[in-house]
Amino acid sequence: MNYNFDKIIDRSGTNSIKYDFAVERGMPADTIPLWVADMDFQTAPDIIETLVEAAKHGIYGYTDTKKDYFEAVYHWYKNRFHWETKEEWIVKTPGIVFAIAMVVRALTKEDDSILIQQPVYYPFSQVILKNNRKLVNNPLIYENGGYHIDFDDFEAKIIKNKVKLFILCSPHNPVGRVWREEELTRLGDICMKYQVKVISDEIHGDFTYPENVHTVFASIKKEFLNNSVICTAPSKTFNLAGLQVSNLFVANEEMRQRICDEIERSGYSQLNTMGLIACQAAYEKGMFWLEELKTYLKGNLDFIRSFLLENIPQIKLVEPEGTYLVWLDFRDLNLNEKELENLIINKAKLWLDSGTMFGEEGSGFQRVNIACPRATLEKAFQQLASAIKE
Numbered sequence: 001m002n003y004n005f006d007k008i009i010d011r012s013g014t015n016s017i018k019y020d021f022a023v024e025r026g027m028p029a030d031t032i033p034l035w036v037a038d039m040d041f042q043t044a045p046d047i048i049e050t051l052v053e054a055a056k057h058g059i060y061g062y063t064d065t066k067k068d069y070f071e072a073v074y075h076w077y078k079n080r081f082h083w084e085t086k087e088e089w090i091v092k093t094p095g096i097v098f099a100i101a102m103v104v105r106a107l108t109k110e111d112d113s114i115l116i117q118q119p120v121y122y123p124f125s126q127v128i129l130k131n132n133r134k135l136v137n138n139p140l141i142y143e144n145g146g147y148h149i150d151f152d153d154f155e156a157k158i159i160k161n162k163v164k165l166f167i168l169c170s171p172h173n174p175v176g177r178v179w180r181e182e183e184l185t186r187l188g189d190i191c192m193k194y195q196v197k198v199i200s201d202e203i204h205g206d207f208t209y210p211e212n213v214h215t216v217f218a219s220i221k222k223e224f225l226n227n228s229v230i231c232t233a234p235s236k237t238f239n240l241a242g243l244q245v246s247n248l249f250v251a252n253e254e255m256r257q258r259i260c261d262e263i264e265r266s267g268y269s270q271l272n273t274m275g276l277i278a279c280q281a282a283y284e285k286g287m288f289w290l291e292e293l294k295t296y297l298k299g300n301l302d303f304i305r306s307f308l309l310e311n312i313p314q315i316k317l318v319e320p321e322g323t324y325l326v327w328l329d330f331r332d333l334n335l336n337e338k339e340l341e342n343l344i345i346n347k348a349k350l351w352l353d354s355g356t357m358f359g360e361e362g363s364g365f366q367r368v369n370i371a372c373p374r375a376t377l378e379k380a381f382q383q384l385a386s387a388i389k390e
């Protein structure tokens with residue numbers, strides 16, 4: 001290994017929302033935070049060096065990007081996902097949640113129905129409801145330890161509610177599914193049949209475990225390309241969330257114009273300078289670091305799997321195919337939500353994301369962020385095992 005992911009870096013005192021706001025957010029100060037999806041690893045050294053160089057320049061005026069930025073993004077998607085993009089498709093935004101809100105406002109009207117698949121990343125429902133759109137849920141089915149899509153319900157809900165937009169989470173946070181091309185094709189075909197536009201949030205696309213392949217939704221068919229907004233960012237992949245940079249791909253010119261107009265109406269123009277610099281450096285030079293990181297994360301997942309089997313078999317790991325988020329099934333403990341929270345927070349002293357945040361289907365589940373040094377995970381899971389034994 002060229003990079004040391006075992007190194008524990010003290011993040012306290014950096015105003016990190018994960019480490020410095022426990023009490024403000026209603027948690028005991030001494031919980032181990034394994035909730036929000038950023039990583040406890042330093043980003044790739046090449047990215048740090050590029051940012052340091054830029055910081056030394058000392059002038060941080062308005063900036064934009066040129067051809068070399070697009071080329072870095074282009075090669076990343078071409079080399080890793082066999083997807084060839086065009087420069088004019090890119091709409092740069094300061095984050096995916098912001099982007100989803102812009103797309104929702106640009107492509108739908110108040111009271112229009114928008115479909116999501118819960119349990120799912122909770123800002124999806126927040127954005128829908130806060131923009132006075134109607135939330136339609138096509139719950140994922142949990143069977144034999146894994147999740148799958150109820151396609152009949154998907155189609156029926158679209159028809160019944162005259163759904164206008166579908167927000168797909170691919171790979172899926174929190175259940176960790178990396179959707180197969182066949183599954184995406186079925187979803188996309190149904191959307192085409194009823195003229196439902198698709199936002200495909202692919203922010204976790206770089207994180208797949210061996211033998212799982214992420215397929216860019218728009219790469220499947222030309223019709224899908226013309227009917228979708230693909231949301232990508234280097235933020236999860238390279239731990240750059242605080243630099244706020246994301247790239248949407250919108251091939252359909254009319255849709256793109258409406259989205260750009262909405263962004264303009266909101267008063268937003270150029271992105272954060274450092275974010276753009278980091279994004280380009282990441283896609284140009286971050287590949288080897290990412291491969292080692294993925295190997296390390298697989299080791300973390302292997303650790304959790306065997307730890308649970310040996311020490312707390314009542315807790316079931318929902319085997320993830322991708323993402324660095326792990327979805328644990330606590331239902332065999334027979335605790336109600338309050339008792340489960342008490343066990344996790346007050347007894348095990350862990351700060352996780354409670355399953356119900358992702359929709360009522362998440363009741364009895366917890367989401368754990370495993371992107372931290374192994375020693376942190378070992379400590380956290382020891383604390384969990386001791387709390388349960390008590």
Ligand SMILES: Cc1ncc(COP(=O)(O)O)c(C=O)c1O
Pocket residue numbers: 037094095096097098121169173201203204233235241246
């Ligand atoms: C599916 C998904 N989309 C978007 C985000 C956040 O993106 P951003 O910070 O760019 O708004 C996350 C963060 O965890 C996520 O899991």
